[in-house]
Amino acid sequence: MTDYPTRDELDDQYTWDLTRLYETPADWARAAAELESRLETLHDHQQPTDSPAALAAALESIESVLVAKSRLTLYAQLHRNEHPTDEKRRDRHSRGQRLAASVDEAVRGLQRRIQRDAASVRAFRKEGDDALDGWHAYLDDLLAQAPHTRDADTESVVSAFAPVIETQTDTIAAIKTGDFDPPTVEASDGDPIAIDHGTYREALENPDRSVRRRAHTAYIDALADHDHALAAALTEKVRAHAALAAVRNYESVRELALAAPSYPDTGMHTSFTEAAHDAVLENVRDHLEAYHGLLESRRDLLGVETLRRWDERVPVGPDDADAPEITFEELCDHLLAAVEPLGADYRNRLESMLDERRIDVYPTARKRTDIPAYCPSSPDAGPFVLANFREDVRTAFYLAHELGHAMHIECMRASQPPRYVNSPRPISEVPSLVHELLLADHLREEGRPELVPFVRERRAQFLAGNVYGAGESATFLHEVYRTAESGTDLTPDRLSELYADIAAEFRAPVTPPEGDTAAATRGAPWRQQAYTRDPYHNYQYVTGTVAAVSAVRRLQSGALSAEAYLEFLRHTGRRESSTSFDALGVDVTAAEPYERVASALESVRAARLG
Known part of the structure; x- marks a missing residue:
């Protein structure tokens, strides 16, 4: 095991305060029991379309139980993340998932009664009754979901099997x-280094190439011990989601995923077409030349004849420069200064949030460390950030990224009712990438001189990673789902072949190990994909990044005001994704925003070689 401190060894200011959600696990259990009893009240709305007032009351009941569900599952998730193998925490998380499925079933029953009388609902809307003020976007979304809401018996079966559908995700984790x-x-x-999911990334930044090679090879080989179990679990996960898509009247898992509930789940849904998804991936592939140029400049600066997978993360700053450290306190000061272009209210709210113990800052013994950071949230309780901050530039930007998500939730919470405090997937990464871009610009201008070359490289990494790395993963996982949905098993060899072909296109300057071009070796990194995430999640990093680059450029030129950007943040939960992008002046299906990213990477390449 990696030698991390225990939670008790850290100062409280570096750990999150889950009493903001529930004082104790016993309080959580009481709230769960209360929510279970409240589900019966949803059945009281037998005629929800009798009048505008009856409809409003039904909608308020839906909102209330979904918000309660979100708070309960958030606590169970965060508490489990502190110690994922603890049985009591696992049991609480499982109970939360079962309760969430029951809530969803009860909510769909009431939604179905509303959808059955769509004509009355539309008539009430047209009349403009005050009782439905604030519900129009919600009702539009609800009626649009009617073709995918099933009869009561089918919904009951889907609800019963919801935890089973997610079992393979738990298996993969x-x-x-x-x-x-x-x-x-x-x-x-x-000295020996234990290579786990957190230290692996750190090892790949080691200036000693032999250490990087050993770490990469050992990590991939250790994952290979679980090849067949991982491939089998992935196959079953895809098939489970394919079955769910069929039940919900979708043609494919992709169509289902592109219309998935927004996060946090308040009843609103994502709206992104398969044609738009295709256009995003095509644009990434059409602009690979800039990424290849960046990789080639890395090879030249490292002074190696061939670029390997273990060479892709190491900083290519000055030869005599040690990677600088950055403390949590220093990072907070820099981030507060970086977001000043977004206005005083935004900066002050971020400062308050940093003081509220909403961040679990450092890796600790038994804590979940397979991800660098993430930001789960609830519409009423707000955001929390799980981080594994290592006081370096890389994890500093991860933390800044997640705080962008947190501030997005806070902006919506301050201006919207809970039903609209959610983020559709296509735009969900815009606020987080805006944070990273602003922090990079600030540190290059105002940070310590020794930080500057490392910040430049980190900026290149997150631009390339979120557009081309995520684009590669999105392309690969699309092929994975298409393969499994066709009835073909996802064996380790087949997964290696799929990944090897796509990696050869996306990472053309990266050379496979000497003398071995077998797909099983070239495609070995298939094991590292984020299979625990929801299907088709990767594209959001592409759309979020290209939109953020354009938005920051427009903010800096004055074409987009800070207030207009904040209005974008406040209203994403009630708008269709395309409308939200329009508010930023960006079309993520067109070539122009991808050209901007390519231009930014070309500038990095020129600076490296200049």
């Missing part, structure tokens, strides 16, 4: 965390 035995490699000084 267990393979990559609880069942993963971190290999040990020798560091430059001869």
Whole structure:
């Protein structure tokens, strides 16, 4: 095991305060029991379309139980993340998932009664009755979902099997965390390093190439011990989602995923077409030349004849420069200064949030460390951030990224009712990438001089990673889902072949290991994909990044005001995704925003070689 401190060894200011949600697990259990009893009240709305007032009351009941569900599942998720293998926490999380499925079933029953009388609902809307003020966008979304809402018996079966559908996700997580035995490699000084999911990324930034090679090889080989279990779990996950798509009257998992509930779940849905998804991936592939140029400049600066997978993350700053450290306090000061272009209210709210113990800052013993950071939230309780901050530039930007998500939720909470405090997937990464871009610009101008070359490289990494890395993953996972939906098993060899072909296109300057071009070796990194995430999640990083680059450029030129950007943040929960992008002046299906990213990467390449 990696030698992390325990939670008790950290100062409280570096751990989150879950009493903001519930004082104790016993309080959570009481709230769960109360929500279970409240579900019966949804059945009281037998005639929800009798009048505008009856409809408004039914909608308020839906909103109330979904918000309560969100708070309960958030606590169970966060508490489990502190110690994922603890049985009591796992049991609480499982109970929360079962309760969430029951809530969803009861909500759909009431929604179905509303959808059955769509004509009355539209008539009430047209009349403009005051009782429905604030519900119009919600009703539009609800009626649009009518073709995918099933009869009561079918919904009951779907609800019963919802936890089963997610079982394979838990299996994949267990393979990559609880069942993963971190290999040990020798560091430059001869000391051993345990390579887990967190230290792997850190090891790939080691200036000693032999350490990077050993870490990469050992990590991939350790994952290979679970190849067949991982491939089988992935196959079952895809098939489960394919079955759900069929039940919900979707043609494919992709169509289902592109219309998934927004997050947090308040009843609103994402709206992104398959044609738009295709256009995003096509645009990424059409602009690969800039990414290839960036990789080639990395090869030249490292002075290596061939670029390998273990060379892709190491900073290519000055030869004699050690990677600088950055403390949590220093990062907070820089981030507060960086967001000043977004206005005093935004900056002050961020400062308040940093003081509210909503962030679990450092990796600790038994904590979930397979991800660098993420930001789950609830419409009423707000956001929390799980981070694994290592006081370096890379994880500083991860934390800034998640705080962008947190501020998005806070902006909506301050201006919208809970039903509209959600983020549709296509635009969900815009606020987080705006944070990263503003922080990069600030540190290059105002940060310590030794930070500047590392910040430049980090900026290149998150632009390239979120557009081309995520584009590669989105392309690969699309092929994975298409393959499995066709009835073909996802064997380790087949997954390797799929990934190898796509990696050869996206990472053309990266050379496979010497003398071995077998797909099983070239495609070995298939094991590292984020299979625990929802299907088709990757494209959001592409759309979010290209939109953020354009938005920051327009903010800096004055074409987009800070207030207009804040209005975008406040209203994403009640707008269709395309409308939200329009508010930023960006079309993510067109070539122009991808050309801007390519131009930014070309500038980095020129600076490297200049």
